[in-house]
Amino acid sequence: MKAVVIRSFGSVEDLVVEDIADPVPAAGEVVIDVQATAANFVDLLVISGKYQFLPERPFVPGKLPTGVVSALGDGVDNLKVGDRVLTLAEHGGYAQKALVAASQCFRLPDGLPFVDAAGMALAYDTAWFALHERGRAVAGETVLVLGASGGVGLAAIQLAKAYGMHVIAGISDPGKADLVKEAGAHDCIDLSVPDLRNGLREQVYALTDGKGADVVLDPLGDKYFDAAIRAVAWCGRLVVIGFAAGKIPSVKVNYLLVKNIEVSGLQVSDYRKRTPGKMAHCMEEIFRLHSEGKLGSLPVTTYPLRKVKEALAALRDRTGKGRQVLLPNAPE
Ligand SMILES: NC(=O)c1ccc[n+]([C@@H]2O[C@H](COP(=O)([O-])OP(=O)(O)OC[C@H]3O[C@@H](n4cnc5c(N)ncnc54)[C@H](OP(=O)(O)O)[C@@H]3O)[C@@H](O)[C@H]2O)c1
Incomplete structure (x- = not known):
């Protein structure tokens, strides 16, 4: 072969x-x-x-x-x-x-x-575990997806929407707004703004009446993580998925204390190895949502x-x- x-x-x-x-x-x-x-x-x-x-x-x-x-x-x-x-x-x-x-x-x-x-x-199962297992996102909550134009990002948009969450897509190339909107994002923010540290939070606050995102899914790391943690809502959860943007960021734990927020990590291959039953449930859910027409093709x-x-x-x-x-x- x-x-x-x-x-x-x-x-x-x-x-x-x-x-x-x-x-x-x-x-x-x-x-x-x-x-x-x-x-x-x-x-x-x-x-x-x-x-x-x-x-x-x-x-x-x-x-x-x-x-x-x-x-x-x-x-x-x-x-x-x-x-x-x-x-x-x-x-x-x-x-x-x-x-x-x-x-x-x-x-x-x-x-x-x-x-x-x-x-x-790999994209949908990662997004599914990030949303449900690590982020504990539920219908009605706002989910900010960074790296939204990538495989994991697009999958997260589709799944979060299918589960009744409000989805904000973070993209670095404004030319990809149509891509994330077609995947189901309700709103879009621009991660290429010059002052990302303040600019990310300002955009998220403008879309959430100053509340912030209940759940942030972060496949990017680097300066995107540093900015996004400031846009997490009270009692919100940020899930670290990857470092596609390069640098592995550090968590300033005062942020966790001040807003009662959590940062957790996801390694989806661990779920494959350690909890095959959970992985089987995840795949059943993905196939179910697809057969119900709730997940479009990427x-x-x-x-x-x-x-x-x-x-x-x-x-x-x-x-x-x-x-x-x-x-x-x-x-x-
Ligand atoms: N933790 C886990 O279990 C797990 C599982 C799967 C994937 N991952 C990780 O998740 C990350 C994304 O994977 P993927 O499969 O979605 O990759 P992908 O399809 O290549 O998408 C990458 C995303 O990151 C963005 N991006 C790449 N480089 C960037 C930069 N320098 N600055 C800003 N944005 C940048 C891309 O934006 P453009 O569209 O504008 O290029 C795109 O949205 C990777 O780090 C991967 O290793 C982790």
């Missing part, structure tokens, strides 16, 4: 597609013929060796691939050959075939195409496997719109 293989850590430009042996499932595993795998921001960290969890090399990157079950290991009784699945595999999606634990496969609803499911994977650009560099460069260089998705078995 064809696969992107990481033998040494490096840049997007170093990626190569190789011919390697097809995987063989051990007991409890299945092989899927990969139909679609999203390129995620975290892949940039993994291929460069900068992520907190790295597999032994050589390995095939690509998280949460979707595909068709094509071989079963001994003892697998929850799946059959031909099933369409979304998987929770940590790696292996940038290949024509991937090996996955059968317990980490979720059958896709009939009406959910592989490309859309791959676009949802804009997606698709690439054959040989264009893996282009897909990841679009993420890194912030030139792509919505999700970048690889189709490893697409006819060339």
Whole structure:
């Protein structure tokens, strides 16, 4: 099969597609013929060796691939050959075939195409856990989503709206206002204002009668975190999701005391490993909301496997719109 293989850590430009042996499932595993795998921001960290969890090399990157079950290991009784699945595999999606634990496969609803499911994977589950588990957001509350134009951000907008929350989208490129509005944001704030420290809070206060955001979801860190913590409402919650903007910020704990607010962190892969029941519930919820028409499809650009560099460069260089998705078995 064809696969992107990481033998040494490096840049997007170093990626190569190789011919390697097809995987063989051990007991409890299945092989899927990969139909679609999203390129995620975290892949940039993994291929460069900068992520907190790295597999032994050589390995095939690509998280949460979707595909068709094509071989079963001994003892697998929850799946059959031909099933369409979304998987929770940590790696292996940038290949024509991937090996996955059968317990980490979720059958896709009939009406959910592989490309859309791959676009949802990692983005929607991260957003779901950030909103519900860490942010404890409930209907009627105001949720400020930073990095709203990214995969996690767009997913958070859609989910928060579907659950009856008021959504404010924070974007750094005013040209992406339509994108976040189409995803369902009620309001938009500009994160590129010159005085962000005051400007972010002023914009949020103007939209919330001076109250602030009940929940802030922050995939950016850096100066965005520093500004956003000042816009959290009394008894509000800020969830740290990532540091796409670069610097890891520090928390000034006097802010927590003065307004009775909380800052918490999310590492979604921990929920995959430690609480599979919660993760299964999350996926059921996402599929349910999708089948009820409450989650629209995100804009997606698709690439054959040989264009893996282009897909990841679009993420890194912030030139792509919505999700970048690889189709490893697409006819060339
Ligand atoms: N904690 C977890 O379990 C978990 C799970 C998934 C992802 N994450 C993290 O969440 C973050 C976002 O992931 P994603 O998949 O949504 O990535 P993505 O699709 O590439 O989106 C990145 C978002 O960040 C914005 N951005 C990037 N660089 C920026 C900068 N220098 N200044 C301001 N905004 C910037 C982008 O804005 P533009 O659209 O304007 O470029 C976009 O809105 C990453 O740090 C990722 O590692 C964490």
